[in-house]
Structure formats: structure tokens, C-alpha cells
Amino acid sequence: MTPLSTRFKQALTGTLTLLYSIVPMLLAVIGLVGLFQTTVTPQMLHSLFSGVPLLDTLIATLVGGVSVGQPFFSYIIGGELLKEGISLYAVTAFILAWVTLGVVQLPLEWAIFGSRFTIVRNLLSFIFALLIAWATVATLSTLS
Amino acid sequence: MSTKQSSKPKNRSGWIMLAITLFLYGVTAFFDASITRSALNKSLDTLKMITPILLVVFFLLALMNTFIKPKSIVKYLGKESGLKGWLFALVGGVLSHGSSYVWYPMLNELRNHGARDGLIVAFFYARAIKLPWLPVMVGYFGIAFTLVFSFYILLGAWMQGVIADNIAAKNRASF
Numbered sequence: 350m351t352p353l354s355t356r357f358k359q360a361l362t363g364t365l366t367l368l369y370s371i372v373p374m375l376l377a378v379i380g381l382v383g384l385f386q387t388t389v390t391p392q393m394l395h396s397l398f399s400g401v402p403l404l405d406t407l408i409a410t411l412v413g414g415v416s417v418g419q420p421f422f423s424y425i426i427g428g429e430l431l432k433e434g435i436s437l438y439a440v441t442a443f444i445l446a447w448v449t450l451g452v453v454q455l456p457l458e459w460a461i462f463g464s465r466f467t468i469v470r471n472l473l474s475f476i477f478a479l480l481i482a483w484a485t486v487a488t489l490s491t492l493s
Numbered sequence: 494m495s496t497k498q499s500s501k502p503k504n505r506s507g508w509i510m511l512a513i514t515l516f517l518y519g520v521t522a523f524f525d526a527s528i529t530r531s532a533l534n535k536s537l538d539t540l541k542m543i544t545p546i547l548l549v550v551f552f553l554l555a556l557m558n559t560f561i562k563p564k565s566i567v568k569y570l571g572k573e574s575g576l577k578g579w580l581f582a583l584v585g586g587v588l589s590h591g592s593s594y595v596w597y598p599m600l601n602e603l604r605n606h607g608a609r610d611g612l613i614v615a616f617f618y619a620r621a622i623k624l625p626w627l628p629v630m631v632g633y634f635g636i637a638f639t640l641v642f643s644f645y646i647l648l649g650a651w652m653q654g655v656i657a658d659n660i661a662a663k664n665r666a667s668f
Contacts, residue, residue: 353559360558364551367598373507378594379543380514383536384521387528420623428633441642448621454594460506461597462604462613469660470614473653477618481645488641 374457381453382417389416391426398435405439410478413446415453423447437489442482449474539592546591554599570608582612582654583647586619593620611658618650 351359394412398405409430413423427440450471451458459467522529570578589596600613622643630639 357555357559360555363558364555364598367554368547368551371507371598373511375507375594377507377510377514379536379539380511380518380532382539383532383534384514384517386535387532388521420626421629424626424629424633431634444642445621445646448623449618451593454592456506456510457594458597461601465664466610466613469610469657470617470653473614473656474618477649477653481642481649484645485638485642488645489637492637492641 371457371461374460378454378457385415385417385453391422391429394426395430395433398430398439400434402436402438405435406442406479406482409435409439409443410446410450410475410482413443413478414450414475416447417451417453418447420444420448437486438482441485442478445478445481446475449478543592543595547595550591550595550599554602557599557602570603570612572609574609574612578609578612579615579651579654582615583619583650586616586650587622587624587647589616589620593617609654609658610661611654611656614657615650615654618653619647621646621650 394416397408397412399408416423423444427444430443431437431440455467455471458470462470518529518532521532568574569581574581596616600608600616604610604613627639627643630642634642
């Protein structure tokens with residue numbers, strides 16, 4: 350049996366090779382995140398909503414899906430949207446899509462997990478953002 | 494989803510993406526250099542934030558490849574993992590920190606060693622519950638919203654995992 354230290358060294362070499370191979374894509378994703386955060390303002394996101402709950406929920410999921418940043422940004426923007434009369438359905442879908450969908454990191458996910466996994470996972474995340482938004486608001490309405 | 498991919502992404506796609514990103518920075522700099530500077534600063538902040546987590550993840554990956562045998566991964570996260578597998582995926586997802594892409598290599602390694610696609614999908618979705626940010630969510634939307642929302646995220650994560658497993662099984666059957 351191979352000694353533990355040799356096995357660890359081999360494993361470390363393997364992970365470093367893996368790290369090296371994903372560095373270009375990782376840097377590209379990080380670069381896009383910075384560019385997105387600078388050029389797309391919360392006001393721009395605001396202006397995309399129409400006031401029609403069903404349409405807004407769909408728009409919110411798409412906007413949340415392409416947005417990047419710390420989750421609390423989505424809470425702040427979501428809170429502001431709510432104050433301005435955008436439905437809770439849309440705000441819930443927006444918050445959820447912000448953290449579960451990742452259009453910017455899609456190329457990295459695709460490169461690592463493969464096309465089929467990436468498509469299925471993102472499609473499910475999109476559908477469930479709509480379903481969970483509906484279920485959350487419906488449950489809250491029932492409870493109150 | 495049944496076809497397991499190599500843990501190494503195709504190098505060329507990474508370089509192409511990086512070239513596109515640099516081109517976009519170049520275009521932005523041409524119109525307004527201050528935007529480029531600000532974007533670069535934000536990217537550097539992100540890089541500083543994820544580097545320690547990334548190093549920890551890669552160290553864990555090395556430890557995992559040294560000590561954990563594929564048989565154990567199959568036992569805890571494979572076809573027969575049952576409730577234990579779901580618990581690992583959901584709790585792991587909720588507790589995991591950092592950007593989701595930091596976890597891609599480790600999760601793909603688990604997948605290559607026999608972890609189910611459904612558990613990986615559930616892990617990713619459970620990450621929507623951000624424990625450190627829950628007080629902020631409560632502040633904005635109230636405790637009832639936060640509890641109901643978190644419950645549905647966990648339920649949704651499990652349901653998506655089940656669906657992903659079914660799709661993977663169907664794909665395997667069709668080969």
C-alpha cells in the first residue's frame with residue numbers, strides 16, 4: 350500500500366493541476382462580476398419592472414439570474430422594490446434567482462460539470478424560483 | 494446527466510472567456526477609464542474574498558482524495574445513500590460559504606467518484622439559505638417570510654434533486 354505522505358503529495362499535485370486548469374475561467378468570471386457590479390446599477394434593475402405581478406415575477410427571475418453580488422444586495426433591492434409597489438411574488442423570485450441562478454458563472458459550470466448537468470440544474474432553478482415565490486406568498490397569505 | 498465529465502475543464506474555453514472579458518474591459522476603458530478602474534477594484538475585492546475559501550476547498554479536496562475511498566463516497570452520497578445523502582447535501586449546502594463556483598471542482602470530484610447528480614443539485618439549491626444574512630432578511634421581510642421562504646427552499650432543493658436523479662436515470666437507461 351502507498352504511504353500516506355505519498356498519497357497526500359499525489360492528491361495535492363492533482364488538485365493544484367486542477368486549480369491551474371480552472372484559473373483562466375475563474376479570472377474571467379471574477380472580471381465579469383466586477384464589470385457587472387460597476388455598470389449595472391440598482392436603478393437600472395428597478396426600471397425593468399412593469400407593475401403587472403405575473404410579468405414582474407418572470408422579469409424578476411430573469412433579472413435575479415443575471416445579477417451578481419452579495420445576497421444582502423438582493424434583500425436591499427428587493428425591499429426597495431416592495432416599497433415601490435412591486436408584488437411580493439416578484440421580489441421573492443428576484444431574491445431566489447439572485448442566489449440560485451448564475452448566468453455569469455455559467456461558462457465555468459458548463460466547463461466543469463458538462464452541458465447536460467448545467468442545463469438541467471439551471472432550468473430547474475429557474476422553474477423553482479417561480480414555484481417557490483408563488484408557494485411562499487400563498488402560504489403567508491393563508492397564515493395571515 | 495449520466496455522462497461523467499473530466500474534472501478538468503477544457504482549457505481553451507477558459508482562455509477564450511478570459512480573452513472576451515479582457516476585450517470587454519478594453520472596450521470599457523476606451524469609453525470611460527474610470528469604469529474600468531472601478532470594475533478592476535471590485536474584481537480584486539472579489540478575488541481577495543474568495544482566495545482563502547478557494548485554498549481551503551482545494552486543501553479539502555486533496556485531503557478527500559487522500560483519505561476517502563470512492564467506496565465511502567458511493568456509500569454516503571451514491572445511489573443507496575438514502576436519507577443520509579439528502580441530509581449531507583442539504584445541511585452541507587446551507588453551511589457552505591463563499592461563491593458557488595468555488596465549490597464546483599470539489600463537487601465534480603465527488604460526482605466523478607460516484608456521488609449522485611441529485612445530491613449535487615440539492616446542495617447548490619440549499620445554498621440559497623444564507624445563514625449569516627438571515628438577520629438582514631428578517632429585518633427587511635419579517636420572521637414569517639424568512640421561515641416560510643427557507644422551508645420552501647429546502648423542500649425545493651430536495652424536489653429538484655429527485656427530479657435531477659430521475660433525469661440522470663432516464664439518460665443512463667437510454668444509452
